Amino acid sequence: MSAYEKLLPDTLDGSKPFWDACRRHELTIQECLECGHRRWPIGPACTHCLSTDFSWVGVAGTGEVWSWITYHQAFNSAWAADVPYNVALIRMDEGHTMISNIVGVTPDEIRIGQRVEVLFEDVTDEASVPKFRPVKP
Amino acid sequence: MNQTPSTNLRGRGAIVGVGRTAMGNLQGSTALGLGLEALRLAIEDAGISKDEIDGILTHPGTTSREGANHYLRFSEAAGIDPRYAASKSMGGSTAGALVQEAIMAIDAGLATTVACVFGDAARTGGQKFNSPSGDPGLSWGIWGMFGPQANSAMGARRHMAQYGTTSEQLGAVSVTFREHAQNNPDAVMYGKTITLEDHQKSRMVVEPFHLLDCCLISDGGVAIIVTSAERAKDLKHPPVLVAGMGQGYTARKNEREDWWYLPHQKNVLESAFAMAGVGPEDIDVAQFYDNFTFSVLLWLEHGGFCQPGESGPFVAEGNLKMGSRLPSNTHGGSLSDAYMQGWTHIVEGVRQVRGEAGDRQVPGAETCLTTGRGMALNTANALVLTR
Missing domain, CATH: 2.40.50 (OB fold (Dihydrolipoamide Acetyltransferase, E2P))
Known part of the structure; x- marks a missing residue:
């Protein structure tokens, strides 16, 4: 198999858990622990309430x-x-x-x-x- | 969050000088050199001395090497120590944003005469416009999404599915602006006419866009000199007043299902019209940011020139042509004049309102709308220019 030359995901900016889950074939998203909002793309704070408390949850x-x-x-x-x-x-x-x-x-x-x-x-x-x-x- | 649009700055700022260099394939040119040449031309057009410029606002070209510090190197190279300076990088909406910032700075007393400048050697500098879409933290290049066509093509496809818009209707924009370029000897595509059939037969780039749905890649420079309406009265040309202006952004491109429709553009035009005290029916001539043909369709819908979904038939009926209801991109636009990230649109607007556009003058034009938009389609602004 030849080397994969396409752009690969980087795991900076807090995105490593997302790509680790992809490796397990699970699609995830960050869910705010204060207001419950699910944000995308990956970011350090909730796009509704700016809380930095979140968990990674699976999506359908x-x-x-x-x-x-x-x-x-x-x-x-x-x-x-x-x-x-x-x-x-x-x-x-x-x-x-x-x-x-x-x-x-x-x-x-x-x-x-x-x-x-x-x-x-x-x-x-x-x-x-x-x-x-x-x-x- | 509805706010009453401000009218405080209506007509308080004026454009008193414009300069555009030769454009196209300019061997040996540099971004910095082209910006300086444009500045010299704009100073000459304004009939002022360089010493009167105390503000420098720049838009780094795609081939500029200075990044966010561009304003400092440009000022140094121009031999100016400004009282007020900055650089902005908002892609195709930078030009309008800098003119607006100039007016605000002058009104606040931070400067009296501001030069807004852009230069780029994109063509000879090998700029391929092939960078990945998305953000550094999540590049859409992972899925093969490269180049600026992609975002606009995505919107065009959905508009087609939702409203029945056709590739031939997009082609009508391309053919109309090419016709207009035949009245502009400075246009890269001067002397090179096209038909709708040429548009349809041009190769597919990013479907639904053919090659002739896409703007040019050009070398060139543009400068625009702004001062107060009061001071402008004493200068060489009758001042072109900025009667209205607006800005808007849809930063949340991934969390809004209507990102593709660019909802911020509606706010931008409503703000600009409200400040100027005009409506779409008052616009004599328009210069719409046209990186791709489809971009023009959305401006028409957002500005209320036609109903949502009806822009395809509107352009196919010839409403953008010279002598019609809304003569648009009278210089040929980014599609057929040159691609200067929207800067030439403001220059053309000034020339139309001054009444000095020669063979392409819209008779009696007193009010011109200019628009700009950039990045992942999510920055935008507009100016209403009047006498």
Whole structure:
């Protein structure tokens, strides 16, 4: 297997627990212990009440395609072999939006409003990246 | 949190000098050199002496090496020790934000005459505009999201699904602004016409955007000199007053489902209109920030020039053309004049309101709207320019 050349997550800025959970194939989010708000992206304080007390909680990993685009040109050489590939904006059932890829479909099979669920790609021995696939009806 | 828009600064600041260098592929140019050349041209246009400038506000170019300290190096290179100075990096909304800051600083007595400056050698400097989207803490490049097209393309796709907007309607923006560039000998695309068919046949870049939905990459510099309306009366040109201005931000791009629709732009335009005491029906000519064709559609909806969802048919009906209801991007815009991160839009607005736009002058234009927007689409501002 050739080396993985795409950008890998960094684990600075308090994001290590998130990526460690991905490694276990669990999608998590920070939940405020004072007001209960779940914030995204990862940050040091609650985006509602600024409390720094939080816990990592699991989320369902389901949502809907809010929008998507198709790259016909590689802006980064590590993605050249993937063209054309999609990048999707996914509205999670918990209310936040995530950027990811929809896997196992051709671009013309993606629709706005489509239900999707998370899966994890183990891209290196250390890193797993959350991606999404259509929920089977 | 609704606040009554302020009218305190209505018409208190004026743009008295504008300068734009040659633009396009300028071999041997540097960001710093282009900014200084633009400054010299703007000083000449204002008919003032360099010594009268006591404020320097700069926008570091993508190829500037000074980062947040750019204002210091620029001032040093210009031979100016300013009383007031700063740099801002808000992408395509920096130009308008600096003009607004200049007016506030002058009104507060911290400076009398402020030069706002931008220079970039993006074209010859090899700027590829291919950096990852997202934030340093969570890069969207992990999922292959690189380059500025991505955010706007994401919005365009959803607008298409929600309202039936088409690629041909986006193409109408591209073709219209290219037509306008034919009246602007300084435009990079002067002499190079396109048809809707050319737009449709141009290669896909980030679908739904074709190549001709995307702005140019250019070298060039722009400077804008701001002073008080009072002081402007004695200068060379009739002053162009900043009657209204607004700023807004949707910083919470991941926690708001309407981020793609850029809700802050509506607030920006409402604030600018309210300060100026005008509505969309009063705008004679507009210069909309057009990094991509779709950007223009959202400005039209947020400004009340058409109803939400109706901007596609609005542009396809020809409403942005010269001689129509809302002549827009009369210089050709970022799509066909040059990509100066929105700076040329303010220069063009000034020239239209002065009535010195030559072959592309909108007859009797007294009120011009200019807009800027940047970063992950989530910074924006607007100016209403009047005589």
